[in-house]
Amino acid sequence: MNQYIDFNSTIYPFPPKPAFLSKDEKKHCREKIKRLLKQQDAVMVAHYYTDPEIQALAEETGGCVADSLEMARFGNHHPASTLFVAGVRFMGETAKILNPEKRVLMPTLEAECSLDLGCPEREFTKFCDDNPDRTVVVYANTSAAVKARADWVVTSSIAVELIDYLDSQGKKIIWAPDRHLGNYVRKQTGADILCWQGACIVHDEFKTQALIRMKGLHPDAAVLVHPESPQAVIDLADAVGSTSQLIKAAQSLPHQKLIVATDKGIFYKMQQACPEKQLFEAPTAGEGASCRSCAHCPWMAMNGLQAIVQGLERGGVQHEILVEKELREKALIPLNRMLDFATQLK
């Protein structure tokens, strides 16, 4: 794999945190955002990993809070002429690919994702070209250019089902970019998967030994893990799944205490789903921990109230997602396959 990209030496510079706002400043921003959304016929689509106040605002204004698959679906069906995507850039790109006639704005186009950054188009294309007998399946957390090179796009909520289906068709698979999710899916399905070696900087930091110690302190707690986490952490889980699946598991498991190994932004919707339960962040500390993310994606954190105001007020090159027509049409094919497959599963 190192012939394509040196993952070990890749350190992503983290963006600055949004400025601290007083209570009054926040209130002022919220009112302004509500007004601007109406004026611009815009609807806000927020990811589970954004800060709770952003998720609350999306809900209050008739938008949605969801995982990347549901965000794509919602934007596709909502009549608003502008989609305002609070998340990271690939989510805005996906919205634009699916809705070319709509204006897609974001609080900042600098909100990256380590999975997307760790899968550059040129190197990934070479990887695919070197393995021409394999069906290319890429995670939604990729650029439009990488999607355009793929046969299928997938999200974690339907990854096992899709790979199971392709395996039953006798397909050998290239999986990109997340190595942990790729290994998890391989283990679940037994499919022949060749994995790109990317990782999410948030989930990669959950620590096995510290989690075992935490379980010792709360023996009656269930452990919920997102499959972008290392296998040793997944092995400790009572439930493994995408963000939406973890929220459902939090509701359905009988445990009153839940230790959650995914971005802590999910606590907002999880606590809404089961207000009587006690939620704990899974540890990111422990031997070898850099704790650079501390269970919150630094790029998701860029979706602050001031940035949202700026995005709605200014639009333009700093906030509007544009995807060139030819690229969009190519990327649309595997994206539509994913949406059709997800619909059939439902």
Ligand code: SF4
């Ligand atoms: S949490 Fe991980 S996968 Fe999600 S946007 Fe941040 S870096 Fe990417």
